[in-house]
Amino acid sequence: MAYDVGLADRVRAVMRAESGLTERRMFGGLAFLLHGNMAVAASSQGGLLLRVDPAQVETLINEPHVRRFEMRDRKMTGWLHIGDEAVEEDDALRSWVDHGVTYARSLPPR
Known part of the structure; x- marks a missing residue:
């Protein structure tokens, strides 16, 4: 299954003002990175x-x-999957994205 382009557009809109923002295809999806760290x-x-x-x-x-x-059946430390149902509303999406952005900002640039 390919990633949801509409959801990617919504994430992009939430993150558009972030400095150091780049996008990269990763894990079969579209990742949003801040200064090289995936958020x-x-x-x-x-x-x-x-x-x-x-x-x-x-x-x-x-x-x-x-x-x-x-x-590959291994739980990844510090990584979560957020189901579509949890990000249907824009405020909910923004809240989840903020968690990722906050953590990515705390890491040294790559």
């Missing part, structure tokens, strides 16, 4: 692939339609 991606599985502070994962996975991201 969020329109996932090839639908919804978002979100990079977050690993210390926040336990709290965030309690939200509806949120699960740990797995690659």
Whole structure:
């Protein structure tokens, strides 16, 4: 499955004012990076692939339609999959993207 182009456009609109923003195809989706660090991606599985502070994962996975991201049956530390249902509303999308942006900003530029 290809990523949702409409969702990618919505993410782009939320992130357009961020300095150091680039886009790159990754994991079959479209990733949005800040100064070389991935913040969020329109996932090839639908919804978002979100990079977050690993210390926040336990709290965030309690939200509806949120699960740990797995690659080859391995749960990835600090990565979440946010289902389409959780980002239907623009305010909800903005909130999830903000989590990724905040964490990406905390990392040294690559």
